[in-house]
Amino acid sequence: MFDKLEDLLIRYEEIMGELQEPDVANDQERFRKLMKEQADLAPIVEAYTEYKKAKQSIADSEEMLEIESDEEMRELAKEELSSSKKRVEELEHELKILLLPKDPNDDKNIMVEIRAGAGGDESALFAAEVYRMYVHYAESKRWKTEMISVNENGIGGFKEVVFMVSGQGVYSRMKYESGVHRVQRVPETESGGRIHTSTITVAVMPEAEEVDVVIEEKDIRIDVMRASGNGGQCVNTTDSAVRLTHYPTGIVIYSQTEKSQLQNKEKAFRLLRSKLYELELEKQQSAEAEARRSQIGTGDRSEKIRTYNFPQGRVTDHRIKLTLHKLDSILNGDLDEVIDSLIAADQAAKLSNMNE
Known part of the structure; x- marks a missing residue:
């Protein structure tokens, strides 16, 4: 050393x-x-x-x-x-x-994709809350957020939302957020006062540069159409929305947040590059699965990583068995204590691996 x-x-x-x-x-x-x-x-x-x-x-x-x-x-x-x-x-x-080996993606900006899971409208409402939690956290770090695409459910919830976060060291802190987030609470629509459990999935992807991922023109279909939903003046009267279909993977990207077709196309390509880059990273990580088994890693999208329990006002991160009774402040973007604990646990696991 x-x-x-x-x-x-x-x-x-x-x-x-x-x-x-x-x-x-x-x-x-x-x-x-x-x-x-x-x-x-x-x-x-x-x-x-x-x-x-x-x-x-x-x-x-x-x-x-x-x-x-x-x-x-x-x-x-x-x-x-x-x-x-x-x-x-x-x-x-x-x-x-x-001196631990540095993740080459740690300094990259990120694409975050939040999808409603089990729980219908309640899940979509929670997806919107988690989106706001990350936006508040980004603001506290002086990072910039930018909406890429959103699919609303009509009552203030998000069936799916994709946004970008840019700033110093974004991926190094946010990479631990990938996985299934579970919420336990009494929905406003529940007259009997029963606690419901709903889930959402979060995927955090490092933004890929053009040098990281090469997209062949023959592998892409680009469709333009009129945007749907409440997009503001002009949005619904021009063919500004863009849909990309990537034939080799079947990935479909839809972008309509901008009035300009060119800007929506650029956003769609940025998201597609990040998704393809993430697929490549997943392949590498599968190959290194044995070495990563004892590490916190970046979270499997199917792994239940955290529970937000409203009746008890607590948040539990299951990977490191951390429970904090500060639900309101965490949902308001106060995530440092959780993320710092995950980083410390990941570093301890890596040090332990090096010493074996």
């Missing part, structure tokens, strides 16, 4: 030197790559520099204890020694986590 850290330290110093060259800003592509690499390495270098200082402090304190006879000075040295040893342990653990 320490050989690798020394190599990274040398590389970091090389990057800092290159960034100070007078002509580096003339090559924007090179400049961007260097800035990204510098940003990725900075936390590791800072932790390693602090680690080396703490190790030196231990050596200095031990040397003082050998030569110092004054009791007061010896007590100070003992305190410093104890504090430095504790810090070294903390930094060793931190460095192991920082």
Whole structure:
């Protein structure tokens, strides 16, 4: 581990030197790559520099204890020694986590697809609530959200909604949300006061660039039509809606949120690329299933990951057996405690795998 850290330290110093060259800003592509690499390495270098200082402090304190006879000075040295040893342990653990292989998609923007499942209208209403939960969470992180497509049920619920979230490190935090979300509550339409259980599915897909997924023209059919539903002025009077059919996979994308056919087509292609990229990732993950078995991973879409229980005001994440009695604030976008716990559990599982 320490050989690798020394190599990274040398590389970091090389990057800092290159960034100070007078002509580096003339090559924007090179400049961007260097800035990204510098940003990725900075936390590791800072932790390693602090680690080396703490190790030196231990050596200095031990040397003082050998030569110092004054009791007061010896007590100070003992305190410093104890504090430095504790810090070294903390930094060793931190460095192991920082050196874990990084998910190449962590910095990507995402497409989120929420679908109503079992439970009819109640499921669709909950899908709309979960959509709002993610929008509020994105706002708290200063991420940007953009609607791609929505299919409403007429009473404020969503049969299906697809939206994009863009910002720094979006996928690294949101990837744990894929799976089945279950809600337990008394629906407003229920006169007998019985608790109903409904489900929705959430799929979080890293946004794919054109270089990640190549779509052949012969594999696509593009249909244009008039948008349906409450799309606003002009939307229903022009052929602005776009439907893409991808023959090899059977995937159909429908986009109608924009007034412009060109914009809807662009959104539809972005979503299709992300879906195809996700299929490719699923194939890779299946091949690595044995290695991933003990990890939290990115969540199987058929796996029940979380329950929102309204009568008890609690949210339970079943993967890490975490229960929080703060349902209202979580549905209002306060997701950090849940996501931080999932990240910590995933890191612990990966460290455990490395140590086996």
